[in-house]
Amino acid sequence: MSTDGGAGGADRDDAGTDATGIDTDTDATGVDTDTDAGTNTDTDATGVDTDTDAGTRHTLGGDAILRIRGLDAGYGDLQILSDVDLDVADGEYVTIVGPNGAGKSTVMKTVFGLTTYMDGSVEFEGAEIQGNAPEEIIRRGVGFVPQTDNVFPGLSVRENLEMGAYILDSVPEDRIEEIYGRFPILREREGQKAGTLSGGQQQMVAMGRALMLDPDLLLLDEPSAGLAPDLVSDMFDRIDRINDSGTAILMVEQNAKEALRRCDRGYVLVDGENRYTDRGDVLLGDDDVRQDFLGG
Amino acid sequence: MGTTEPTVTGSLRDRPGLVIASLFGALLLVDLVAKLVGIELGPVGGSLSTGRLGSNLWNGVVIGLVIGLAGIGLSMTYSILNFANFSHGDLVSLGAFTGWGVAFVVAAGSDIPIRALLTVRAAGNATPGDIGAHVLSTPGAILVGLVVAFVVTALVALGLDRAFYKPMRDRSGISLLIASIGVALVVRYLIQFVYGSGRRGVTASVDASNVAFGPLGLSVNAHQLTLSVAAIALMFATHFMLQHTKLGTAMRAMADNKDLALITGIPAERVVTATWLIGGGLAGASGYLYVLLRGTIQFDFGWLLLLLIFAAVILGGIGSVYGAIAGGLVIGIVFTTSTIWIPSDFNEAAAFAVMILVLLFRPEGIFGGVSTA
Numbered sequence: 243m244s245t246d247g248g249a250g251g252a253d254r255d256d257a258g259t260d261a262t263g264i265d266t267d268t269d270a271t272g273v274d275t276d277t278d279a280g281t282n283t284d285t286d287a288t289g290v291d292t293d294t295d296a297g298t299r300h301t302l303g304g305d306a307i308l309r310i311r312g313l314d315a316g317y318g319d320l321q322i323l324s325d326v327d328l329d330v331a332d333g334e335y336v337t338i339v340g341p342n343g344a345g346k347s348t349v350m351k352t353v354f355g356l357t358t359y360m361d362g363s364v365e366f367e368g369a370e371i372q373g374n375a376p377e378e379i380i381r382r383g384v385g386f387v388p389q390t391d392n393v394f395p396g397l398s399v400r401e402n403l404e405m406g407a408y409i410l411d412s413v414p415e416d417r418i419e420e421i422y423g424r425f426p427i428l429r430e431r432e433g434q435k436a437g438t439l440s441g442g443q444q445q446m447v448a449m450g451r452a453l454m455l456d457p458d459l460l461l462l463d464e465p466s467a468g469l470a471p472d473l474v475s476d477m478f479d480r481i482d483r484i485n486d487s488g489t490a491i492l493m494v495e496q497n498a499k500e501a502l503r504r505c506d507r508g509y510v511l512v513d514g515e516n517r518y519t520d521r522g523d524v525l526l527g528d529d530d531v532r533q534d535f536l537g538g
Numbered sequence: 539m540g541t542t543e544p545t546v547t548g549s550l551r552d553r554p555g556l557v558i559a560s561l562f563g564a565l566l567l568v569d570l571v572a573k574l575v576g577i578e579l580g581p582v583g584g585s586l587s588t589g590r591l592g593s594n595l596w597n598g599v600v601i602g603l604v605i606g607l608a609g610i611g612l613s614m615t616y617s618i619l620n621f622a623n624f625s626h627g628d629l630v631s632l633g634a635f636t637g638w639g640v641a642f643v644v645a646a647g648s649d650i651p652i653r654a655l656l657t658v659r660a661a662g663n664a665t666p667g668d669i670g671a672h673v674l675s676t677p678g679a680i681l682v683g684l685v686v687a688f689v690v691t692a693l694v695a696l697g698l699d700r701a702f703y704k705p706m707r708d709r710s711g712i713s714l715l716i717a718s719i720g721v722a723l724v725v726r727y728l729i730q731f732v733y734g735s736g737r738r739g740v741t742a743s744v745d746a747s748n749v750a751f752g753p754l755g756l757s758v759n760a761h762q763l764t765l766s767v768a769a770i771a772l773m774f775a776t777h778f779m780l781q782h783t784k785l786g787t788a789m790r791a792m793a794d795n796k797d798l799a800l801i802t803g804i805p806a807e808r809v810v811t812a813t814w815l816i817g818g819g820l821a822g823a824s825g826y827l828y829v830l831l832r833g834t835i836q837f838d839f840g841w842l843l844l845l846l847i848f849a850a851v852i853l854g855g856i857g858s859v860y861g862a863i864a865g866g867l868v869i870g871i872v873f874t875t876s877t878i879w880i881p882s883d884f885n886e887a888a889a890f891a892v893m894i895l896v897l898l899f900r901p902e903g904i905f906g907g908v909s910t911a
Contacts (some may be wrong), residue, residue, distance in 0.1 A: 354801060380803040388801065394794040397787065403792050408784070409803045451802065 246326060306365075307332045308353065308459055313362035313372075315352040321360060322348045323514045330459060330492050335485045337522065339498035341513035346494040347389065349511070350461045353492075354386045355379055367458065382410060385452035389463040393447035395437025399428050402447050406454030409466075416455070422448040424483070434480055442473040446480070453484070459485065460483050462493040466500075478504055498536055502526045510535060559895055562601040570878070586878060592756040594875045600762045600831060602850075602870020603769040606795050608824035608843070609862030610776055611695075611817025611850040617793035617857035618813045619703070621714035625722035626821055627844025628697055631837060632725060633687035633822020634829045638723050638740055641683025642669050647675040658835060660734035672742045673764045673830070680830070684768060687826035688819040695818025698809060700727070722841065737836035740829050765827045772823055773863060776816065778858065785812055793857065846873070846886065848895045855903030868892065 301309075306329035316322040324346040330336045338346045351357045353364055355376050364372040366382055376386075394402050402411050403421060422429040425446040431439060436447050445465060452460060465481060466474045478500060485491050495501035502508045502522040510518040510531060518531055525531050573586035601884035608630050615623045635658055642655035646669040673680045702721050706714055741761065745810050748757045785808075792799040792809050800806065821840075828834050828843070850869045856860025869889045874887035896904070 356801065377803045380801075386801050388798065391795055391798060394791045394798060396790055397796045401787050401791075404784070405787065405802050405804060408788060410803075417672075492592065513784045 253320065256348075269385055278402065290409050301327050305331055306386070307367050308365075308492065309365040310349070310353070311363045311365075313346060313349075313352065313364065314360035315357045315362075316360065317358055321514070322357075323352065325515060326511070327491075327516055328509055330490050332399075332458070333485070333490050334365065335491045336499040336509065337493045337495055337505040337507075338509045338511055339495060339501060339525075340509075340517070340527070344511040345514040346511055347463050348514070350386065350463055350494060353461060354384065360493045370512060374421065377409065380455060380457075383455070383458040384461065385455065385457035386461040387445075387448045387452045387463060388429050389467050393436040393439075393444045393451070395435065399436055399439070399447055400432045401405075402451050403428075403454055406451035410455070415452050417456060421453055424453075424480070425450055428507060440479070441468050442470070442477065445469065445477060449480070449484070453489075459490045459492065462491060462495075464494055464496055466497050474500070499526065502536075550640070553899070556899055559899075566879070573878070591875075591878070594878065595871060596758065596762070597757055598871030598874035599867060599874060600765055600870070602867035603766055603773075604824050604828045604831065604866070605843070605850045605870055606866025607769045607772060607827070608821050608847045608862035609624055609854070609866050610773070611819075611821045611853050612847055613854075613862040614793075614813050614817040614855055614857055616851070618789060619714070619810060621711040621718065621854075622848075624715060624718040624844070625725055626718075626817075627699065627724040627840040627842070627847065628722045628729070629691050629818055629821040630825035630828070630840030630843060630847075631729055632694060632840070633691040634825035634840070635729055635837075636836055637683040637822065638671070638825035638829060638835065639685025639733075641671055641676075641679045642687040643678035644682050645669055645671040657733050658740065659738050660732075660736070666739045666742045670742045671740065672744045672761075674744045674760055675742065678763065684823060684826055685715070688821040689822075691822025691825075692815040692819035694725075695814045695821070696796065699810070699814045726838055726841055733837060735833055735837055739833055740835050741833045761830045761833075765830050768827055771822070773819060776820065776859065779816070789813060797906040846889060851888055853893045853896055853903055855906030858903070858905040859872055860909070861905030868885050868896075868904075 301311075308328070310326060310328040310509060313326040313328075314321060326345075326349060328336075328338075328349065340346055348357055349375040351367075352359060353371075355371070355374050355378075359373045362372070363370055366379070366384060369382065371379055371382065394405065397405065400418070403418055407414055407417065422432075425524075426518055427443055428446055428450060431443065437442060439447065449462075449465075462481065466477055469477055474497065481491060481493070482504060490507075493501060493505070502525050505522040508518075508520065508522045508525045509516065510525065512535075518525060518528070520528070526536070567856070570586070572590075574588060609660060610627070611629075612623060612626045615621065615626070618814045632810065638658045639656040641656065643652060646655055646664070650664045650668060654660075655669065659666075659669075671679055671683075698721055701718055703714060706717060744760075748759055749763065778786075780790060788799070788804045788809050789812060790804065791802070791804055796806070799809075825840050828839070832839075845870055847866075850865035851862045851866060852865070854863070854865025869892070872892045873889045875883050878884045880888060
């Protein structure tokens, strides 16, 4: 109990310092989109076009690192996704929201080669990766943090991180150092079995593991699921900072309001199909989106 | 605070079996002490020398090491490949035959036909005395045999995987279990075909091969000592491999969570290959070492040992390597010390009774829930 409390205290301290970080972050995001406007004019234009309604155009211009077109996918014979388009630009922070069973997680799993691919294309940094094995997708620079069971419980914290770099010939000590810098509590718990950590700490181990190869794109499946409420905003702060350091993020999140507030762009997915796409704050301000998916 | 005592008595009331089992255990302990002191206690009385108790315990440890060593592979295939491998016992036999065949060739002079030697005396009339394989007279041959037992069994285990289990990789544990029973029969009767079905002596006898430990009245045989040293060395090697190498860590990771291992980029097939090589090799080595202890060999001894190996692995917590070792020692010691009270024909029953008792009160096994690959 006492160690948990201590850890929680440390976390809250972090959150405290982040509180200022958030403000600058949101500002920075605002600036980002403006400066990116040169290349992102398409999105911005869409945003402007449909000022009152949330946008319905789902694709960016030419600079997306992840480009999903007309994707059909599912599990075995069961089709979940139907004609899904989705883009993530370099360094962009994109969230997918929508009701339960909309196929949000399926999009991510399909990018990672974990579902039955049916039709369409998934391009990452210019190469088609649909149907590739996860190992190959990792090599190309995509990291994935699943929603549950995302650490090796019997392995120590450090061993969990080392497994994240399994495909390299040697353990990249500088990456481990960077992750310890990002999540200082993990350095303290280095030798402890990951299964004995608290939920928030396990989530950090899981993110650390996925960041070991310094991916260009990080897929996060419900990162706030199962966290104590006071740790949720701390977790979102950490994700903001990962994004600030240049890693593009594609996130599925149950906590849709918070996710849309934080992200650059959001996709609303319903019944396995695109419904709305726009800047997070535009979606958040849209009456239809609010009423249908954000609980008013 | 005041609730602790009622809870204890309450839990005892909830589990009358535990009370009975504990009382029975205590009774046996009292009887054991009485026997040692030489006091007659009722019909089960009788006296027991410390020497006999000591040698019972020591024999139990030695057999336990064999069972534990063999159990490591069984536990590994269970945790990494998700099935109970019934062909494991026949890998134990295979290691014994191939290892001793080569050990004989190295140990014996050139006047004995090599065919008789390689088949572990299935052909020809050479006696163990003629061949003279004993750790004191031909230590090199015994060591070579151990290496051969490990290597050949490891390769055969891998070959069996490629031929039978790999095509079934995505099937359920039950399908694989049934397939492994088929593989067990194939291996067992191939061994019988090549090596014959007769039970025969293997090790030569050498004078003064016992080391006496005076104060305990314990006499330790050179072969028992060799077995213990080799088994413990192999266990430590396995421990080191699992805990301190990249491949070993990946094996533990895969035992922990296969889906996560996949998305982490751990190459599953390479880990599976390592699992068969190590698990099979240890099975072969344990069979070879068991013959060192028994002095005899027959084509189905590994199959007969498999039940005890399963008991040890389940007792220790199936899937745990350290549980397999601990379970092996418990089963081994119960196996030999139970003869103090019951005829030795029933000592396997005693081993299983203890396994069942432990599982009644700790269903996950001694090391269960502590996943260690």
